[in-house]
Amino acid sequence: MVNEKKLDSIIQKIHESGYDGMLLYDIKNIQYVSNYKPTSIAFCILKENPVIFTSKMDMENAKNTSEITLKEYESIPQVIKSIKSEHDKNGTKNDINSGLLIEGSLAFNIYDKFKQDFKIKQSDILEKERMIKTKEEVDKIKTACNIAHKSLLDLDILKKQEESFSELMASYELGMLIRENGGSEESFNTIIATGKKTSLPHSSPSKEKMKQPILVDWGCKYMDYCSDTSRTYTYTEKEAEIEVIVLEAYNTAIKSVKPGKKLCEIDKVARDIITDYGYGDNFIHSTGHGLGLDIHEKPNVSKNDQTILEKDMIITIEPGIYLEGKFGIRIEDTVHVQNKGKVLGKLKPILN
Amino acid sequence: MVNEKKLDSIIQKIHESGYDGMLLYDIKNIQYVSNYKPTSIAFCILKENPVIFTSKMDMENAKNTSEITLKEYESIPQVIKSIKSEHDKNGTKNDINSGLLIEGSLAFNIYDKFKQDFKIKQSDILEKERMIKTKEEVDKIKTACNIAHKSLLDLDILKKQEESFSELMASYELGMLIRENGGSEESFNTIIATGKKTSLPHSSPSKEKMKQPILVDWGCKYMDYCSDTSRTYTYTEKEAEIEVIVLEAYNTAIKSVKPGKKLCEIDKVARDIITDYGYGDNFIHSTGHGLGLDIHEKPNVSKNDQTILEKDMIITIEPGIYLEGKFGIRIEDTVHVQNKGKVLGKLKPILN
Known part of the structure; x- marks a missing residue:
C-alpha cells in the first residue's frame, strides 16, 4: 500500500477532475490504495471515505490487511445502491452525485452496469500515480532485483547446460x-x-535439452513488487558480434535516461544504434516498460510514448536483436530514474 | 484450438445474431479459435475470413501455430481501417458493415476506440461455446487431473509436514x-x-513451517487445459466431524449432476446439507465453477447461475466449511457431465 499522503493526493485529484469518486476493479489498483490484495471479485470506491466491497470468502483476509471500510459484496446493483445512498458518521449524505471515474482496463460488462446510474469517465489517475514510486516501493523493487540476480548466479546455468x-x-x-x-x-x-528459440522474444521453456545460445528473462516478487532482467549467454562469433551491438544500445539508452526526456526519445536512442548497424527490422519490440506491482505498467519505453521521464519512475531497458530461424540476443535491466538512470542490482550485463 | 466444425458453428452464430464479425481480445478466446496463444497485444476479427492482428514480436510464434490469416498490429486505428476496407481474394468487399460483437471482458479503453466506427454489442457466444468441451478437450483436462493427482501422492505431504x-x-x-x-x-x-490459515479459502503459502490441518488446492495444465482439486488432511475430532459433513455435501452434489438440471440447483444441494448441519454461514463461496483453458470459466455452480447443465460441460464441485480463527475444510474434484457426473481422476476424496 502507498502511504496516506499519496492516498490523499489521489483522492484530491479525483475531486479536481470534478468527480466524487473513482471505481477501482483492478486487483493491483485496489492493493495499491488499500494493502488488501483481492483473490475474488472486489470493488473499491475511492472517495472521501473510501469503501471496499469484497466477497464473503475474502472478508477475513481483507480485514487482516486493509484499514479501509469493508462491506460484503453481493451484486453490482447492491454496490450501486449502496454508494448512491451513503451517509457518513454525522449523518451527512455522502454519495456519488457528480459521477464516477473508471479505470481504462475496466471490463465492458461491468462498465455497462454502472453506466445506467452514473456519469462515467475514464481516468488514468491511478496509472499516473503508480508511475512515480515512493522510497518504500523503490527499496522493494531493488531487493527483488538483488534476489533475482543472486538466484541466477546460484543456478549456474552453464553447468546446467x-x-x-x-x-x-x-x-x-x-x-x-x-x-x-x-x-x-x-x-x-x-x-x-x-x-x-532465442529468436522468439516470449518463448516458453520446453522439455527439450538446453541448446546454445541461452537467453534468460526472469524476475521475482519481493513484498509484491516485481523485478525484470534478461541476460544472453553467447557461443559463436556471430552471436558475440550481435551481442556487442545490443550492449552498445543498452549502455547508451541507460546513459540517456534523465528527468525531462521523453520515453520515446529513450526508445529512439536504442533503436537508432541497432538500426545504424543494419538490424532495425530485427529489434521487434519496445525498448522497455514501467514495472511495480505489475510486471508491465505505464510508461512504455516505446516509439509512441510521449510521457516525460520523472524522478522515481522505474523502467526496464531491454534492447534485443532477433534473427528468425537463427538466434536472438537481449540484455535487460531495471532502471531507477534519479538525476540519471541508476541500474538496480549489480549483475554484469554480459555473463560469459 | 477447437476443431473446424466448432469454429464454423461459432461464425454462423455471429451471423445469426445479425453481425458481420466479433472482435476477440481475450488471449484464451484467441487461442481457442486459432491455436495461437498471444504473449503481447493481439486482436482477432472472427468473421467469414478471420484475421489476427499480432505484434511484430509475436509474429514468428503466430505463424508457427495458427492457420488464420495474420497481419502485423500497429495501432487500433490501423485495425479499424483494415477491417473497414477489406476485400477477399475475388475482390469482393468483405468488411464489417453491420457492426461488431465484443467480449464482456473487453477493456473499456479499447471498446471506447472501436465504438466510434462500429455498432457494438456485447456477446457471450464464446463463453457459451467454451462451456461445452470437445472430446479432445475432455481428454486434456482428464490427463491434467491425473498428473496433478499423481503429483500430490508423489509429494507425500504428511512426510513433508x-x-x-x-x-x-x-x-x-x-x-x-x-x-x-x-x-x-x-x-x-x-x-x-x-x-x-485453512479458514482462508484463498490463502497464500507462507515461509512458516507447516501446521495442522493441511488444505491443498492445486491443479496443473496439460496442453494448456487446467485441472482443479482440493484435499484436506484432518487431525482432530472436530476437524473429522466437519470433514464428514463436507464429504456428504460433496458426494450428494456430484450425484445430483445431470444434464437438464440448473447449476443453481447443484449449488443448493451442497448448500442445503451444510446448512442443515448448522454451518450455512461458514460455506463462504460457490459450490464450483467451469474450467478449461482458464481455471475459472462459465458456468458457475452458484446460487444465481440459472444455466442448465449440458452434456460435456466440465465443472468443479468444491463444498467447504470455514471456521474463522480455527480451521477450514474443503473437498474438490473436477466433474465431467455425461448422463451423470463423472469425477475425473481416481484420487480418493479423503486421504488420511
Whole structure:
C-alpha cells in the first residue's frame, strides 16, 4: 500500500477532475490504495471515505490487511445502491452525485452496469500515480532485483547446460532459488530459451535439452513488487558480434535516461544504434516498460510514448536483436530514474 | 484450438445474431479459435475470413501455430481501417458493415476506440461455446487431473509436514513433480494452507513451517487445459466431524449432476446439507465453477447461475466449511457431465 499522503493526493485529484469518486476493479489498483490484495471479485470506491466491497470468502483476509471500510459484496446493483445512498458518521449524505471515474482496463460488462446510474469517465489517475514510486516501493523493487540476480548466479546455468537440463527444469530450479533467496514467486513465467528459440522474444521453456545460445528473462516478487532482467549467454562469433551491438544500445539508452526526456526519445536512442548497424527490422519490440506491482505498467519505453521521464519512475531497458530461424540476443535491466538512470542490482550485463 | 466444425458453428452464430464479425481480445478466446496463444497485444476479427492482428514480436510464434490469416498490429486505428476496407481474394468487399460483437471482458479503453466506427454489442457466444468441451478437450483436462493427482501422492505431504517443510517449499516441490509427471505448469498458484490459515479459502503459502490441518488446492495444465482439486488432511475430532459433513455435501452434489438440471440447483444441494448441519454461514463461496483453458470459466455452480447443465460441460464441485480463527475444510474434484457426473481422476476424496 502507498502511504496516506499519496492516498490523499489521489483522492484530491479525483475531486479536481470534478468527480466524487473513482471505481477501482483492478486487483493491483485496489492493493495499491488499500494493502488488501483481492483473490475474488472486489470493488473499491475511492472517495472521501473510501469503501471496499469484497466477497464473503475474502472478508477475513481483507480485514487482516486493509484499514479501509469493508462491506460484503453481493451484486453490482447492491454496490450501486449502496454508494448512491451513503451517509457518513454525522449523518451527512455522502454519495456519488457528480459521477464516477473508471479505470481504462475496466471490463465492458461491468462498465455497462454502472453506466445506467452514473456519469462515467475514464481516468488514468491511478496509472499516473503508480508511475512515480515512493522510497518504500523503490527499496522493494531493488531487493527483488538483488534476489533475482543472486538466484541466477546460484543456478549456474552453464553447468546446467553441460548437465543436459531441459529449459523447463532449469527455469524451475531458478524459481526454487528465488524462493530460497527471499522472493515470494516469479514476477512472470521465467523465459529460458535456448538455440534457435532465442529468436522468439516470449518463448516458453520446453522439455527439450538446453541448446546454445541461452537467453534468460526472469524476475521475482519481493513484498509484491516485481523485478525484470534478461541476460544472453553467447557461443559463436556471430552471436558475440550481435551481442556487442545490443550492449552498445543498452549502455547508451541507460546513459540517456534523465528527468525531462521523453520515453520515446529513450526508445529512439536504442533503436537508432541497432538500426545504424543494419538490424532495425530485427529489434521487434519496445525498448522497455514501467514495472511495480505489475510486471508491465505505464510508461512504455516505446516509439509512441510521449510521457516525460520523472524522478522515481522505474523502467526496464531491454534492447534485443532477433534473427528468425537463427538466434536472438537481449540484455535487460531495471532502471531507477534519479538525476540519471541508476541500474538496480549489480549483475554484469554480459555473463560469459 | 477447437476443431473446424466448432469454429464454423461459432461464425454462423455471429451471423445469426445479425453481425458481420466479433472482435476477440481475450488471449484464451484467441487461442481457442486459432491455436495461437498471444504473449503481447493481439486482436482477432472472427468473421467469414478471420484475421489476427499480432505484434511484430509475436509474429514468428503466430505463424508457427495458427492457420488464420495474420497481419502485423500497429495501432487500433490501423485495425479499424483494415477491417473497414477489406476485400477477399475475388475482390469482393468483405468488411464489417453491420457492426461488431465484443467480449464482456473487453477493456473499456479499447471498446471506447472501436465504438466510434462500429455498432457494438456485447456477446457471450464464446463463453457459451467454451462451456461445452470437445472430446479432445475432455481428454486434456482428464490427463491434467491425473498428473496433478499423481503429483500430490508423489509429494507425500504428511512426510513433508513431519520434516518441517514450509508451505511455500512444499507447494514448490509439488510444482516440480507436476512438471516431472508431464504437466507444463500449475493451473493457478498452489494453495497449501495449514493450521488456522485453512479458514482462508484463498490463502497464500507462507515461509512458516507447516501446521495442522493441511488444505491443498492445486491443479496443473496439460496442453494448456487446467485441472482443479482440493484435499484436506484432518487431525482432530472436530476437524473429522466437519470433514464428514463436507464429504456428504460433496458426494450428494456430484450425484445430483445431470444434464437438464440448473447449476443453481447443484449449488443448493451442497448448500442445503451444510446448512442443515448448522454451518450455512461458514460455506463462504460457490459450490464450483467451469474450467478449461482458464481455471475459472462459465458456468458457475452458484446460487444465481440459472444455466442448465449440458452434456460435456466440465465443472468443479468444491463444498467447504470455514471456521474463522480455527480451521477450514474443503473437498474438490473436477466433474465431467455425461448422463451423470463423472469425477475425473481416481484420487480418493479423503486421504488420511
